[in-house]
Amino acid sequence: MTPEDQMEQESFSKPRTRNASKTTGGTRRRAGVKKNPAAKLKIIPLGGLDAIGKNMTVFECGDDMLLVDAGLMFPDDDHPGIDLILPDYTYVLENEHKLRGIIITHGHEDHTGSLPYLMKDLSRKVPIYGTKMTLGLIEGKFNEHRVKAKLAEIKAGDEIKLGGFIVDFFAVNHSIPGAVGVFMQSAAGNVLHTGDFKLDQSPIDGVHTDFGALARFSKMGVDLMMSDSTNAQNPNFTPSEAEVGRTLRRIIENAKGRVIIASFASHIHRLQQIADAAVANGRKVVVTGRSMVQNTDIARRLGYLKIQDVDLIDAYDLKGTPPEKVVIMCTGSQGEPLSALARIANGEHRTIQIDQGDTVIISATPVPGNEKAVTRVVNSLAKIGCEVYDKKRAMVHVSGHAGAEELKLVLSIVQPKHFMPVHGESTHLRAHARLAEATGVDPRKIFLCENGDTLELSEAGVRFGEPVESGIVYVDGLSVGDTSRDVLDERQALSNYGIATIAAAVNVRKKQIEGPVRVEMRGITGGDVAQLRREAGETVKGTLRRALDKGTKGKDLEKVCRDALLSLLWERTKQRPMVVCAIIEL
Amino acid sequence: MTPEDQMEQESFSKPRTRNASKTTGGTRRRAGVKKNPAAKLKIIPLGGLDAIGKNMTVFECGDDMLLVDAGLMFPDDDHPGIDLILPDYTYVLENEHKLRGIIITHGHEDHTGSLPYLMKDLSRKVPIYGTKMTLGLIEGKFNEHRVKAKLAEIKAGDEIKLGGFIVDFFAVNHSIPGAVGVFMQSAAGNVLHTGDFKLDQSPIDGVHTDFGALARFSKMGVDLMMSDSTNAQNPNFTPSEAEVGRTLRRIIENAKGRVIIASFASHIHRLQQIADAAVANGRKVVVTGRSMVQNTDIARRLGYLKIQDVDLIDAYDLKGTPPEKVVIMCTGSQGEPLSALARIANGEHRTIQIDQGDTVIISATPVPGNEKAVTRVVNSLAKIGCEVYDKKRAMVHVSGHAGAEELKLVLSIVQPKHFMPVHGESTHLRAHARLAEATGVDPRKIFLCENGDTLELSEAGVRFGEPVESGIVYVDGLSVGDTSRDVLDERQALSNYGIATIAAAVNVRKKQIEGPVRVEMRGITGGDVAQLRREAGETVKGTLRRALDKGTKGKDLEKVCRDALLSLLWERTKQRPMVVCAIIEL
Known part of the structure; x- marks a missing residue:
């Protein structure tokens, strides 16, 4: 079954289409819905x-x-x-x-x-x-x-x-x-x-x-x-999209090397303007980045985006085309670390390289929360010696x-x-x-x-009813709806202070520890970490031994070990990492 | 020893002070440093x-x-x-x-x-x-x-x-x-x-x-x-600080209830303008938030900030003063969750409450990275029904x-x-x-x-020398310089996917597991977490038993257990949490 088969393109609605001219003319239309006071x-x-x-x-x-x-x-x-x-x-x-x-x-x-x-x-x-x-x-x-x-x-x-x-x-x-x-x-x-x-x-x-x-x-x-x-x-008023086109055309006209433009992959009007500006300046268009490739394909197929085949080069066929003859449209306008733009900036893109003097345009605005990520990419590009244009420098986005x-x-x-x-x-x-x-x-x-x-x-008008x-x-991965705020809070705690784990086997009757006491730490800082871990192991072992002597067992045994480790870590690092304690009673 | 004693306010430099009038007049000054070609x-x-x-x-x-x-x-x-x-x-x-x-x-x-x-x-x-x-x-x-x-x-x-x-x-x-x-x-x-x-x-x-x-x-x-x-x-040109004063005065003039203004605690000129606007409108000034209290104290003591005692009310003495008679200067302009403004917005401030119709001014700009935190506080305030002014709405910051x-x-x-x-x-x-x-x-x-x-x-001019x-x-807590990028990467991994821990005791000679096998999970999601944990325990136990039968021991024993748990978690959650495994050999 092809993907197309999975879709049923039907028209369930028997829509009556109006021409634009008719819409304003007040022509024939359905009678409207009869109003019912109830x-x-x-x-x-x-x-x-x-x-x-x-x-x-x-x-x-x-x-x-x-x-x-x-x-x-x-x-x-x-x-x-x-x-x-x-x-x-x-x-x-x-x-x-x-x-x-x-x-x-x-x-x-x-x-x-x-x-x-x-x-x-x-x-x-x-x-x-x-x-x-x-x-x-x-x-x-x-x-x-x-x-x-x-x-x-x-x-x-x-x-x-x-x-x-x-x-x-x-x-x-x-x-x-x-x-x-x-x-x-x-x-x-x-x-x-x-x-x-x-x-x-x-x-x-x-x-x-x-x-x-x-x-x-x-x-x-x-x-x-x-x-x-x-x-x-x-x-x-928000400026017209056409303003951006004028700016892009001017920048591309004056650009010496490659022009790389990152934008939203669904912004077909923008992509059209980029392509038009490229072609007008005798440059070929290269599309890279998964969603950018997908969306340009869909938009071209459906007639929303007009780029002739002759004006397109596949990123894999770039060899031999001089840099000053291409405009690269790519994903990554939000600073996403795995996006095409980030990979280009880090020299990790398989087919597209970047050099001093190339021009990069971030034709987008950072979605709130992405500001720092975008800044990071822009700075990498600036360090390479690229001319970087974002909306602070020119009207490359509206x-x-x-x-x-x-x-x-x-x-x-x-x-x-x-x-x-x-x-x-x-x-x-x-x-x-x-x-x-x-x-x-x-x-x-x-x-x-x-x-x-x-x-x-x-x-009677509008009023508030019962909320729903x-x-x-x-x-989260495969899971929809299973991740609770509790899990997120755990993750945040882990990310702030790290975690320590205790594993030990004991014989409560004989009041003795069997085998080694294992303490591991992840994401915990504080002086010499190896030294801290040794110290932590000693502390837990000592605590465990004293607790066994007193006849402590079960959850209480785990609690004293956890508390002892937490005290030590607080003293040494002034932080309270998570502690997971497993005392196995044989 | 008082804190003051710790400081030695000296003048090591025997500075020659010029008056402003002298500076431009080209008056007497040191001969300058003799230049040496070498x-x-x-x-x-x-x-x-x-x-x-x-x-x-x-x-x-x-x-x-x-x-x-x-x-x-x-x-x-x-x-x-x-x-x-x-x-x-x-x-x-x-x-x-x-x-x-x-x-x-x-x-x-x-x-x-x-x-x-x-x-x-x-x-x-x-x-x-x-x-x-x-x-x-x-x-x-x-x-x-x-x-x-x-x-x-x-x-x-x-x-x-x-x-x-x-x-x-x-x-x-x-x-x-x-x-x-x-x-x-x-x-x-x-x-x-x-x-x-x-x-x-x-x-x-x-x-x-x-x-x-x-x-x-x-x-x-x-x-x-x-x-x-x-x-x-x-x-x-960046606008003059005085422009902000005009805006603040206008907003305070028209405000009906309390006026709460969050700003940078070191921005003494801003605080002066806030205080002046308050006094001009017959309002008392209240200062809250640790660094705001500290800095206004320092600046008043040193003569940089001029607010008369009669124009100040302590936050603890607010009872009885009508809301429309106060301007509250507070910390929290960066959306810090524990700051005065955030506590006021959440109804958690000990002495200052907030009501519908009160006016809040964020007289600052979010430092990059803080945008979302600020937005969160602003939205909380908007929901209460406050008039919130930030620099998007009026020139309350330059x-x-x-x-x-x-x-x-x-x-x-x-x-x-x-x-x-x-x-x-x-x-x-x-x-x-x-x-x-x-x-x-x-x-x-x-x-x-x-x-x-x-x-x-x-x-000879300027040239690059040897980098240093x-x-x-x-x-990080008490530690300066001990936290490496590795620790940060561990924390980031923990925060993305959580961690699972395995603890078990085994007798390798007898090829048997002693006591229970303990699997714990933190920050891991995926369907029914309790069920997943049970399943994880079964998987590890089974793996461990088979490995023991084959005579596996030491690090290899831990590796097979870790791998088995990772496979299960990947299958169930499509995520790769960190796994810490401690198999204690008795």
């Missing part, structure tokens, strides 16, 4: 309101439920050893019978990354709705996870019926092609969810955020608007999220009756709330929610 | 060129050696359990007999923090030169460390003779009072070291960076200039370091023959080098150094 729409964010990450929201009206986005979050240093963090979607599983569809607004992992896990946990193949680009990326992940799914392609402008909901998709600009927002009509009222967006007046693919659609939804009545808060604290002025503009167009800022930490949500208030939204109708809160929308089970689930 | 001045940076931190530079001419600054660095997540990082100053100790004095440019810990350790390692009390503020802060640290020292106060404008050197101190603006730069004349040539600085045209204490002195040094000839690269990547335009201005005034950017990571140094080139410094005369490099200045021993030394 109906209640529950809006339940399960993720996305405590962090930029793991976005997931439930929309539930009577017996129908939709899920918008199913993302993950990458762990920070506070979560040692954890691979991924998922939202706790117990509520979705408990109400699986109501679930009519999963809508994915765009292909970023903070909106798609939970899907493979959710799909395995659901007992049936709930259809997943997204644009061609979004589904292309999801399909790639599903193949890796060997997950089968029903993928239903929609286009911006489509309207579909899902249970009692009518869902309209509208185009938005974002740092990935094929991003949409959704307008959901239910018997209880209408909700507009912007998804992640910005307002780019000169988008690379010519697709603008659909102002016409927003105006139309406004006219139909938006009872609740949910909008992207990521950049609510940034004043002004955000994909709307700034304060854009957010206010959209609020002014939509004029929502109620407002709920989403996609951000508490500070972002509060900053966005202030913007909404500034555009005239009644502060009593602005809802600051946390994950697990329930908002209930009905004819929510939280986070750690993915 | 003389060689070695400039050896031991720290400060790989990071913003642990600044330390050796200046050595014949039998005379000076040390400028002796700082430390705070460790990041890459150094689990480490308390502090010092530069390796072996070279200083090896040449101790030449050391005529230690010059400290200002009181920040990245310039002073190594001093207690260095003082303990030196066999004699080498005098430490600094301004009153600088020495006041050092004295505080020395008392904590029970270190005795010779502290020699200098003033900006002073000129002192130290061995064959003549050293001039000149005032610079920085984010701490009493900051100076130094101009050193030696028989081999003259070096200007800016220290950390900015050009503030409206400084809080009225002390400007001494342009007159810079012009005078330029006229005397600056053979090598070393200058602060921290903000070389920031275009334009840097203490010169931006690109300031750096170029100083380069233009000084017109150095050779240039060495200091105080920064590779990227900062390189950015500063580009600025120097832009102001007309010959690129062949710009020296990009690493810690441990030696520059040799003589009549350098590097970093970890302070």
Whole structure:
């Protein structure tokens, strides 16, 4: 069975596609959902309101439920050893019978990354709705996870019926092609969810955020608007992606040797601009790094990324091509130690070398928590003598999220009756709330929610309902959901002070130690470590002997040994490592 | 003996103080150092060129050696359990007999923090030169460390003779009072070291960076200039500290409840502005957090911080004072989990509470690596419903370091023959080098150094000499210099995957296991952990029995057990924890 066979590309929704010209023209459309004064729409964010990450929201009206986005979050240093963090979607599983569809607004992992896990946990193949680009990326992940799914392609402008909901998709600009927002009509009222967006007046693919659609939804009545808060604290307008293209072209024009550009692998518009700038300067494009290769393949296949075969060179075929004739697009913009850029910087890349005078562009911003890692790579490159450009030096990156002025503009167009800022930490949500208030939204109708809160929308307005089970689930190696905060605390304790282990065999009746007493230490510092270990062995042996003489046994025996070792270590190192003690009674 | 007795406040230098008016007037001064064509001045940076931190530079001419600054660095997540990082100053100790004095440019810990350790390692009390503020802060640290020292106060404008050197101190603006730069004349040539600085045209204490002195040094000839690269990547001028005062005053004016302001405890100018804004708005000042209390005490005693007793309330006497009548200055601007601000935010502060509607100002910028910690505190405060201002929202912080335009201005005034950017990571140094080139410094005369490099200045110019021993030394609990990268790697491995321990007693002759086989796990995840542990015990027991049957013993016996447990854990968790195995042969 080929990976393709595992996917069922169907259109469950029989969408009615509107042309852009029609959307604004107010042409024929479904009659809309008849409002029912008794109906209640529950809006339940399960993720996305405590962090930029793991976005997931439930929309539930009577017996129908939709899920918008199913993302993950990458762990920070506070979560040692954890691979991924998922939202706790117990509520979705408990109400699986109501679930009519999963809508994915765009292909970023903070909106798609939970899907493979959710799909395995659901007992049936709930259809997943997204644009061609979004589904292309999801399909790639599903193949890796060997997950089968029903993928239903929609286009911006489509309207579909899902249970009692009518869902309209509208185009938005974002740092990935094929991003949409959704307008959901239910018997209880209408909700507009912007998804992640910005307002780019000169988008690379010519697709603008659909102002016409927003105006139309406004006219139909938006009872609740949910909008992207990521950049609510940034004043002004986020610059157009096209600005970055101009900068890249100028840098490449003036570059003498190789040009190496690290960026987000899903930022297809950026990759398009890099490729265009390379070709315009008579350079070939080289793609390296696993996700960069994967995503450019998908995007080219689906028609989102236009690079001619003749303009591409495989990294393995680079020999013979002069450095000044290539632009290398690679992963590693976050300073990941195993990424292509880090390997290039350390001289460990199999096919790409780097020399003094080469140019490196970090065409990205460090995700919070990655600042130091990125700095480390940038400094390595600077030491080699490369010209390094990051966003501090030139406009080689712009955000994909709307700034304060854009957010206010959209609020002014939509004029929502109620407002709920989403996609951000508490500070972002509060900053966005202030913007909404500034555009005239009644502060009593602005809802600051946390994950697990329930908002209930009905004819009577919006109010808080009963919260549901929510939280986070750690993915750690093969294990999903088994790693507790306790395990993480153990790991943190281990990493701060190390661990000492005691192993000894005793005969309690004879009151004697049998064989050697073994003390091992890992991650413990303090003077001469070998000497400390010898001393520790003596201390434990002495303690053990005295305790046996007194007739101590069992757990008490282990406790006195542990305490004696801890005292010694505290005295010698002023630290309290973990101590594991196994006294075997024969 | 009181702490004060431990200090000997002397003036070894018999400095000639110039008034500001005299400095620019070209008045009487020492004849200068007679140049000797055979003389060689070695400039050896031991720290400060790989990071913003642990600044330390050796200046050595014949039998005379000076040390400028002796700082430390705070460790990041890459150094689990480490308390502090010092530069390796072996070279200083090896040449101790030449050391005529230690010059400290200002009181920040990245310039002073190594001093207690260095003082303990030196066999004699080498005098430490600094301004009153600088020495006041050092004295505080020395008392904590029970270190005795010779502290020699200098003033900006002073000129002192130290061995064959003549050293001039000149005032610079920085984010701490009493900051100076130094101009050193030696028989081999003259070096200007800016220290950390900015050009503030409206400084809080009225002390400007001494342009007159810079012009005078330029006229005397600056053979090598070393200058602060921290903000070389920031275009334009760094705003004046006074701008922050205006913002703080406006926020406090409009605040309804408590105002809590977290800042750097050594940023006395900032604290002055906070206090002034509080008093101007009829509020009392409360100081909390250990270093904040210490530093305000020192700065008030030395006359750098002017707050009247009547305007201060002790945190313990707050009861009865209405919230809208206080401004609380506290530590915690870096999100430190045990700081005053974090404790206030978590409702764990003994005397200060916080309520919805209170205002919190983070009057600082996160030091790289602290971004997430700060964000965590800010989000906690936002959730309480506080108005939180950080530098994203208002100009509540400005840097203490010169931006690109300031750096170029100083380069233009000084017109150095050779240039060495200091105080920064590779990227900062390189950015500063580009600025120097832009102001007309010959690129062949710009020296990009690493810690441990030696520059040799003589009549013939500047060239690289033999590098010296350098590097970093970890302070870890009581231990200085004993913690190796190996220990840190062990800690990191422990923190990623945890550890499993095996303890068993065997009789090799009888080929049998004596007593129970004990397997313990810490920081290991994977399904049902209790179940995994049972399984691990069975696996080890079975392996051990089979190995004994085959006559395996000693290290081999431990190896097969370790391997068997690792295989099981890999299979169950796809992780490779550390395994410590102790098989006791009876």
